[in-house]
Amino acid sequence: MAQERVVVAGAGLAGVQTAVELRQRGWEGGITLVGAEPHRPYDRPPLSKDVLLGTADSTALDVDFAALGVELLLGRTATGVSVAERLLRTDAGPLPYDHLVLATGSEPVTLPGTASMPGVHVLRTLDDARRLKPVLDARGSVVAVGPGWIGAEAATAARAAGCRVTVVEAGHHPLAGALPGEVTEPMRRWYADAGAELRTGQRVTAVRDGEVELAGGEVLGADAVLVGIGSRPATGWLAGSGIGLAPDGSVRADERLRTDAPGVWAAGDCASFPSARYGRRLLVHHWDNALTGPRAVAEGILGGPDAADAVHDPVPYFWSEQFGHHVQYAGHHGPDDRPLWRGEPGGADGWTVVWLPGDGPGTPPAAVPTAVLTVDRPRDLAQGRRAIERGTVLDPGRVADPSVPLKAAAR
């Protein structure tokens, strides 16, 4: 093992965590981390929160790469893989590997022709955040297209800075692309309370430098237009490598995060995996998934007695901070699962939605929850997440009573 080398393509959370897990679990061979960005590896969630709010400038990950014996090749882009030769091709020459980990994350979906427009922004990288921040500091006007998580968080920071903020969404509710409207509708008030304008049911027909045109012909002018309409796996560079991709562009990994190429693994935003828990392939673009997937990768590469059990089948989890509220979601609910409310929707004490499987109208039967959404109720989140992980059957009547702790709602 001491002679072998793991090369990791992508120096974001999943790539860095792979290196950390390998060393913690006893990997003695070489580790090379290749990252396209020039910055020391950093964390992304604070970009749309602390960095835009001005409460943090650096979000660098607290990892001592020299002490870990990790070779860090920054500003270097992976351009392809020769599976037969076990070579990662990069813009500065090939790197031989014994094991290769694909961790190139995801990239924002952009609108055609807007890439070089100075007034049109996306928010994925530290450089993106640093480009947007001066507009906020100057109290300029901001139009966010698509109120997904990032749009909502950026709108929060922009309002805190004193900017005029408009958020435009084609769907009829806040966060319409991420969650069912019935559970996000109470969030609409947050925008008004913060002095931001939320315009739902508005289709955007064009984004130009500093302008957004709506379907009705109205044009909204802005110092910054933030396009937050989703992200897709950053896997274009794998074309022609023979490594299997899923139709959504993600690297098609198995339950242990192995790809279909020998010695090649994948983790984080760029990889999808089959979930036995949910009975379907999942592509998860959230921090926790990038943090935990590398454990399975490291165990697999080490190949010890635990390797076969190192299956990545998490209860997906994410959080968001917007307009002074802490929103958390764990699990994965399907269209047939039914939401049960705990607490008054939109109430000052926060509220929780627990999804239970069930068919037909009325209260669903006692069952293991599939997902839980909480607003300012972190205890519900922790207890609901544990119930999902442990397969605890919950009694719907007790779930719906916010005075009963969720952990006491077990049937």
Ligand SMILES: Cc1cc2nc3c(=O)[nH]c(=O)nc-3n(C[C@H](O)[C@H](O)[C@H](O)COP(=O)(O)OP(=O)(O)OC[C@H]3O[C@@H](n4cnc5c(N)ncnc54)[C@H](O)[C@@H]3O)c2cc1C
């Ligand atoms: C602004 C923002 C806020 C977020 N907030 C939250 C949150 O509150 N909660 C939450 O759960 N999740 C949040 N996320 C999502 C979370 O940050 C991601 O899921 C996580 O960063 C994924 O880690 P990753 O390592 O897979 O990918 P990334 O973090 O995208 O890292 C991939 C790295 O690979 C590099 N790369 C890409 N292509 C190549 C190549 N060809 N060669 C070399 N390097 C390459 C990229 O430059 C990047 O540095 C947020 C994301 C963003 C952008």
